[in-house]
Amino acid sequence: MDALISYLVNVISLGGTYALLALGLAVVFSVLGLINFAHGELMTLTGYVLLAGILTGQQFWVAVLIAVLACGLAAVLMEFAAFRPVRNASGATLLMTSFAVSMLLQVLFQNGISARGQAIPVPPWLTTSISIGNSQISKVQVMSITIGILALIALKIFFDRSYWGWAIRAAADDFEVVGLMGIKASRLISFAFLLSGLLAGIAGVLWVVQRGSVDPLMGFKPVLAAFIVAVIGGLGSLTGAVAGGFILSAIEIALQTWLPAGVMPYRDAITYTVVVIILSFFPNGIFGKRDQEKV
């Protein structure tokens, strides 16, 4: 029972982060057909801004807010500087562009800040834990679950109720329709990057606070996971991104908890093998729409 509770808590907290990252990827993919490798570097940037905020004596929540907003802004700038010149290019070109941007940012962080990890001074009240039944749950995890769930609910309302949310859902369905509805493509793309950046920012804060440090290559690995999440959910599918996040997290944590010690080193390999096998049964992702190209 306790094992199950702690399993679920872990799945929800990691899955929530993956879901936020994958949603950020899905939003941009919907409007641009771009799978953004550099999404992870936005997370890393958030970590550094958060660190700077705390070090300059801001209150924790103020620093968090600034970091998330900075990340949103950085995403908009990234689109402007790096992706605008290749906007109408093929998916492969866009993917390669983002891969190069990601590599470039990593080198910039390494040289501009430090190649080594920097500890994030998390407020003391966050480092204690609370107990549910016999199991201990750290407050960081409680925070991560709460923020993750609140963000997902807020997004759900945003996509269902607001004009821009509707526009992005329409774009995810068929980008050309949006043009017909009189929405300027540039503006929608900028907006999608802003949203995607904010999501990366929230995920970045959760990630950094859980690890307690930030380093230049930090964002790369979770974003690789989020890629896979977005793909098993169905590229460009918003529901799929969330579902995929929890599926991957469930597999990952299950292996981490119950895999025999002897095979533990193969954990990543096994996780991704499972995922790739899922993908081979659902080539368009579990929630992906079947290809309906107009002929």
Added chain:
Amino acid sequence: MRGSDAGMQLIPASFVATRNSRKYTSTIFWAIGIALIGLVGNGLSQAPQLLLANSLTLLIGVLALQIFSGNSGILSFGHVGFVGVSAYTTGILSMTPEIKNASLSSLPVSLQEISLPFPVAMICGVVAATLVGVLSGLVIARLRDSASIASVGILIIIHGTLVGAEDFTRGSQTFFGVERFTSVPVAASVAIIALIVARWFRDSRVGLHVRASRDDVISASSSGVRVQQSQFKAWVLSAAVAGGMGACYAGLLGAFSPKDFYFTLTLTMLTMLIVGGSGSVAGAVIGVALVMAVIENLRKIGDSIGLFGLTNAGLAVIILLTLYLRPKGIMGFHEPEEIAAFGGEAPTLTEQDLPDGIVSASEEVLSVTGLTKKFSGLVALDDAKIFVQRGKISGLIGPNGSGKSTMVNCITGVTKADSVVINLGPLQIHKEHTWQRARAGLGRTFQNIRLFRNLTVLDNVVVACISAGESVKSADKSALALLNQVGVLHHAYRFAGELSFGDQRRVEIARALALRPSVLLLDEPAAGMNPAESAALLAQFREIMKRANAGMLLIDHDVTLIRSACDSLTVLDHGKVIAQGNPEQVLSLPEVHAAYLGWGDEPSNDD
């Protein structure tokens, strides 16, 4: 009966003289250059020797990427994984038992005692990479949009396995003690093999099919291309060649760890591929040479000023500049010999009397019945039917949105019908895939022309000839004859995307004819043409049909054209067949007029 070969007997006179595009001129040139490097390499001092051996080893890997990514258009991040698998396999199998005792003490006894000669171990490395390629290819072949991301997954799986298999690889620690076997001549020999394999593949049957699907998946499968299978074959072949790089890399480095086969090497190799132009073997060679030169200089500068990761930053900047300024890379999609052939003389054909086509008695060659298709509740086609007879033109008209194109797509299998029975001659084809229907004799054109834009006009047609079972050599001849028949022979070596609208349509018709179809489905072939042009086109259709002994399903808006062309006519409205039969009678029916309200009964030439 399939269409006869009538009309395909022409053998072009100047064929041999102008068949430049399939010559290996530039490849032979590169191979001789590499062979020379291999010969003089051993005389150089150590530093340039290492640089040359390293460049040649990377060239092998970039050629592997070219084989898959260049031809299919799907970026692969997974190939470095194959390089790793092969490097470790080569290392483990070639080491002496004494060294293994020291570095890999927990290796299973059977492997402890094995010590193969290095070249044999290299072959085993290639085999291992190929096997992993087959396994991963089973997944990759099923994907298109998400294939690149799945290849990232494959890289992570291989990396994780190399790190996890500590008994075999020492985990993330350095694996050492591999014989430094890869001298310049060794790397040069393997590179030459890779070069020839890559160039051969590009113009092979599978290679042409993969390139066709890179440009347009839907029209590729409508031209009989088995997209998934071709993609699988390309993936496995390129995994094997990547294995060649791994085998050389093991003998070059002597000591390595799993992180040497991860994203940094991936970035390096992809940069080389993209700078040179992924679509050609020449591009791979040029890309490796250029990028190596830049990396070497950056490394020196970085070391002297103590900047971290300057080479990675340099590679990233090179990629961005290439994609911004010249997205297709230096060589674009073309080999130098293709560009030369393009500038060369147009092929001509000796005039021969065309054998008359044998038109058999009015035999029903295509029958489609009970065709129903719903799109999320909306009924696009409701129990529709249509028939085509050999040697006759069957017309299909209907207002916009009445389901004409959906009908063609359901017949060809591009869209899956909810229910339908399709007989093509004696064959029942409604359960078959698009490519199978195409090979069974269903040729089509598209409303919004879908050629393989980056292939030559000749290759566009050759792709379909190959589907019909021809070898590349005989396909070249048949394709030239077909291009002559539709009147675009002089454009044979141009790239399809460069042609005028009208000529592109002609190429599309030639491509459809190359399947030796028993039925041609033409979706608004006269769109954008004036009455004189469409009349000429019509005469051409009659001639083509006679020669190919095929039936034709013609969709058009142009009532004049339909009236004069068709032997029978079907009218669709809201997914239902509202009239079928003799064109004159059908066109005078009041319900047909009602459906065309706004068109009136005056013949119009709109669009």
